Amino acid sequence: MTTVGFLYPGHFADDDFPRMEVILDTTIRLVVNRTEPGEDDRRAETLRQRGAPERLAAGVEELRRAGAESVVWASTGASLVYGWEGAHQQSTALARAAGLPASSTSLAFVHAVRALGAARVAVAAPYTEEIAGLFGDFLAAAGVEVVAVRGGGVTSAAAAAGWGLDRLKELAVAADRPDAEAVLLPDNAVHTAAHVRDLEELLAKPVLTANQVAVYEALRLARRRTWAPQLGTLFATREAPPAPVGK
Structure with missing residues (x-):
């Protein structure tokens, strides 16, 4: 069994994850811990607050208890607003807090584009x-x-x-x-x-x-191979995910 974890702000489309879990290999488990999203708007400053390190760190204990092998911050907006360098700093802080390999959806998009x-x-x-x-x-x-x-x-x-x-x-x-x-x-x-x-x-x-690449990223970090063409070209390969990519 491979278990990967996600920090997701609120409840808006979190049901995408159990849907994808059904589509994926039966030995893959997607665990979602919902963080407090704060004010529901898309201003850059609000998004930065939503992705603050202390807010993310507060959500990792449940994922550790669930046996997660990696964790992804499932918010593109609240990671991209930190910029390329800042998003890496955000994921590094999350990895330290979780004691697990960590990333974010904005970084996941880049890795998915490279994988394609x-x-x-x-x-x-x-x-x-x-x-x-x-x-x-x-x-x-x-x-x-x-x-x-x-x-x-x-x-x-x-x-x-x-x-x-x-x-x-x-x-x-x-x-x-x-x-x-x-x-x-x-x-x-x-x-x-x-x-x-x-x-x-x-x-x-x-x-x-966004949620598709977040799952791909979590599995990549856990070094788990999978094949699920229902989730698009990104998952329609039997090759192993690429090795972790740095900056």
Whole structure:
């Protein structure tokens, strides 16, 4: 049995994780500990407070007791706002607090893009244009070429949780470009576990979503191989996950 853990702010799309657990190998367990999200808005300062080291450290004991072999901070927004260097510092502090390999969803996106071998990506972010732009800057700092960024204007996680497949398709199509080798949909408050394959069929290219890459990252850190094509191209390989990638 491989158990991996997630710190998730609130309850907005946390049911993506049990859905993915059913899809994955039966010897994989996804444990979610819900952290206090604070005020529900997407301002950069609020997101920084949500991802503060002391807030994350307070949530790791339950994951340790559950036998987690790795932990991922399942909030793209509350990690990307720290920037490329700051996100590494955030995950390092989390690893120290947990005594486990740790990462965040924003870093998971970079590792997933590298695993796909994609050089150019488009960003379809339900966030406001400001936060979507910050995610584009984050990816660029990691060496990923971003050919387009489209924000969906969502200012709260509660609103994002209400998005369905049609809204996701609309945003993904608007963001996609012919030269984009993958389309990224950051926002852990949006339900995407059931929609990755539909989005990939629509765009005819790999699609990476927040909760999907968070699970991939946790398994990568635990050095667990898995194959689950229902979760998209990222999981549709029988090869071992890549070795951990530094800065």
